[in-house]
Amino acid sequence: MSAPENGVEDLVEHTLAPGNFPEPPQRRTEPDTAPTSRLTVRVVWGDLTRVGADLHVTGHYQGIAPTAAERALDQKISVGKRQVIAEHNRRGWIDAKLGKVSYFPSYFPCQDGDPVVRSAAVVGMGRMGTFTERRAARLYESLLGELLTLGHVHKAVTVLIGSGAENLQVTRVARALIRGFETALKAAGGPQALNEVLIVEIDRLRAEKLHRALRNNSGDAQRYINVVDEVTDADGGGLKRMSAAVYAVTELARLARSVGPLEGGQGGDPASPGEALRIVLGGITNDILRGDIRRRLSDIADIDPTDIAISTHSSSGSEQAPLPVNVSVLQGEGGLRWAALAERATVPERNVRVDADLLHQLVDRLSDPTVDDARELPDLLSRLVVPIEFQWLVSDEAPVILEVDRSTATVPWEFLADIRQDVCSEQAPLAVRTPIARILRTEYSTADIVDVAEELREGTPPQALVIGDPGDPAKDLSLEKARNEARAVKDALRRNDVSVRALIGAPNSAQRLPDEEPATRIDVLRNIFSGQYNIVHYCGHGTFDESGPSGWLFSDGLLTAQELAQLSRPPRIVVANACYSAKVKPSATGVFKVADEFLRAGVVHYIGAAWQVPDDEAQIFADVLYQELFGGTSTVGDAVQAARRKAYDRSRDLNRRDAGPAEKAVPVDQHRGNAWAAYQHYGDPTDRICGPESH
Incomplete structure (x- = not known):
């Protein structure tokens, strides 16, 4: 089942769905005389969310989680930490084709004297890395053309869409805006009900640059557009x-x-x-x-x-967390297709030609690598496949979100290295120093409506379902290590005031504790479908079949995402250690295969191991992960990074302890110590599961 044709707006109650508006008028030739009224365009120095209007609009790249102005707008209209625009983006419900407008309501009632956001909209910018001045003009033409048909929108406020992160210069986007607005106004014969568009800039100098660029480029468009003479001051303006x-x-x-x-x-x-x-x-x-x-x-x-343009840079000292660097790496003809969007720059698409066999060999060497390969090959991976223009963006100054497809998901990007000539070889890996997460480009099929305002109720502890060792001991599929990890996870969660239900061992297992129940598919599904669990943690066998279903192995069969398709309130996060046995050893594509299916069912975060992880390292990872998630204010990305850091530090201690005389300098287990890189996180690293206000 595919997402509704009308898009996300028809899935949210009280949303201003396009179907509720009259159809846009047919395009017509330019009128012989100028319209009786002009559209007022005003540059405002202030905060987008603090400027009153009938509709607030920002741009949206296909598949990219909201950042900057879009993120601020999302926080303004949403209730709690689970934001509506981010949630719909994650589920693939936003049609981000160039110029396509999606509408969202505000969950907050209007308050006297408070210019709250009444309703919001995002306009599609297409795929990251493809935005040009010509496409910007088409975007503004499409956006204004639709706004002119909305009889209740008299004043709209937006930002200069397309100029963020140095994507396009302000002068170029301003020229595109004038050209697009003029075309739309010509077709409509004038401004109709909409009579004013405010373009907000939070930085004073950028506001002045924008104002001058709009005035300089208005030209013949002054028949239809009146750019106000001065920059207007509003609340929230600042100076970078x-x-x-x-x-x-x-x-x-x-x-x-x-x-x-x-x-x-x-x-x-x-x-x-x-x-x-x-x-x-x-x-x-x-x-x-x-x-x-x-x-x-x-x-x-x-x-x-x-x-005048002055460039400054600081890698630390900012009180506000840096915005993530969004990097798209997809399979292209004869290589990889890259694009990037960061706070400091946007890099259009670049193609890197990579020999497929060579890349496959590199992926094999970095999947459950030896100690030497884990130390020496990440630099080669980054230099071989990452475009030179992108290498400076990949650093520990901001979280990295990698958009991958089914082909590029096989690459162990957690080994990605930042290319710095002055970095010594002893520096910790990048994924240990900064959050690295993935977003899987896929067509999510679920159309279930998620209550995005649902959060942990005040005074109610978080809920977790822990599933461990569900394999049939009669078939030699019971795993002592999985059972031990499940119990360690149970204890770790309870230490952090999380309410835990433990389903451990198959029905015919004789090794359950008094607070544990049998783990069967029926009981697991019954608990998950109750909608009460924020976290599901699985420890056991996993099967990863390229041509068939993949999932978790129980004594009574295989649990796949097919059984989860009807979930209306799925778990927020799923953590899976499902590769303990060589009998059911996953391929390199196993994690993303299962992640795809669970994300399709609506899970916000999926964390899985790409290869077999020793039980002691798995327990350390889980313990730190949950301590950070529920014991502080960490984002999911920060929690995963902290868990990787702990696993990495422990492996270094063990390797040093094993080192002795020269003939024994290499650890006995050549593959030990790489658990930190085995864990792959699919989801938004800036998301929070819990915070102080939830306790």
Whole structure:
């Protein structure tokens, strides 16, 4: 069953569905005379979510979790931590084709004097890496063309869609906006009910740049569009570090122009311009250099601040968590197709030609690798397959979200390395230093309506279902290690005030504890379908069949995602250690195969091991994961990273302990110590399962 044709808007109660609006008018030729009224376009310096309007609009890339303005808007209209736009994006319900508009209601009632967001919309920008000025013009034409048909929308507010993260220059997007708006207004014969569009910029300098670009490009479009003369101030406006530097330089330049020579006793008064400039240049003792700096500043004095660009960079010290770097890596003809979207830059699509056999060999070597391969091959992986333009984006300065397809999901991207010439070989792997997560590009088939506002009820502990060792001991499919891990997970969760129901051992197992119940498919499904569990943890055999169903092995059969298709309230997170036995050893594609099926059923996060993990390392990973999820304020990505870090540190300690004389310097188990890389996380690493307010 595919997602509804009308898109996400018809799945949410009270949403402004396109079907509720009149059909857009047929395009017609340009009228002979100008319309009697013009559309007012106003640049506003402020916070998008604090500017009142009938409709708030941002852009949305296909399959990319909301960031920046879209994320802020999502938080404004949603209840709790499970945000509506992010949830619908995850389920594949947002049609992000270029210019396609999807609508969302606000769950908050209007309050007196509070310009709350009444309703929100996202307009499709297509696939990440494909946005150009020509496509931007088409987006703005399509967006305004639809807004003109909404009789109840008189004022709309948006951001400069397409200019974020240095995707396109402000001047180019402004030109595209004017061209797109003009085309739509010509077709409609004027602004109709919509009479004003506000374009909000939170940074003052960008607001001024945008205003100037719109005025300069309005030209003949002034018959239809009136760009207001001045930037309008609103709540929430700020000044980024780069903009502050620009203003500081220009003011210093004007100061240099305004005062006479500094020599000869001028100044003395701390408030005088001469003394202020003397203080600024006082640290420069070389007279020639000081004079040259002053002359250069005088040259800058006549430059408009909007013509100046100053680049600054800081890798630490920010109180606000950095936005994730979204990287798309899909199978292309003869290689890999890459695109990237980060807070600091957007990189259009790049193709990397990679020999398929060579890549397959590299994947095999990095799947359950030896200690030497795990240390030496990640750098080769990154240099061989990652475009040069992308390598500087992959670092520990921000979480990394990799969009993969069925082909690229086989690559152990957790071994991805940041390419830095000055990094010593002893530095911890990238996935140990920053969250690395995956998003699987697939056509999710579920159409179940999820109550995105459902959260942990106040005063109610989180709920977890732990399933361990469900294989039939009579068929030699019982696993002591899986049973031990399930009990360790049960104890770890309870230590963090999580209510646990433990289904451990097959019905014919004689090794259950008093607080444990038999693990059968019926009992597992009954508990999962109750909708009360935030977490499901599975320890046991897993089967991974390329041509058939994959899932978890029970004494009474195989549990696959097919049985979970009717879930209306699926678990928030599934953790699976399902590869303990060589008898049922998974292929390299096993994790994403099962993850795909569970994500299809509506699970928000799937964490699985790509190869066999020793039981002691699996227990350490689970213990740290749940401590971080429920014992603090960690995001899921931070919790996975912390668990990887603990597993990595322990493996290094063990390897050092094993090292002795030269002839015994190599650990006995060549594959030990790579559990940190075996765990693959599918989901949004910035999501939170729990927080202090939930306890």
